[in-house]
Amino acid sequence: MTVPQILDELGGVSRRTFYRWRELGQGPVAFKLPNGELRVWRSDFLTWLRQLETAA
Numbered sequence: 001m002t003v004p005q006i007l008d009e010l011g012g013v014s015r016r017t018f019y020r021w022r023e024l025g026q027g028p029v030a031f032k033l034p035n036g037e038l039r040v041w042r043s044d045f046l047t048w049l050r051q052l053e054t055a056a
Helices: 003-009 015-023 042-055
Strands: none
Touching: 003 015
């Protein structure tokens, strides 16, 4: 998933908020492509969401 796709799925979370979560180690597991763009496997994104639900 691209960052814009993730932000859409999260209902409009800002790009800055997403990167802040990553800085704090609270975002989904991501990997960087050779061009510097971030990607997240959908399975990792869904796992991350489930962990948030469990914590709430």
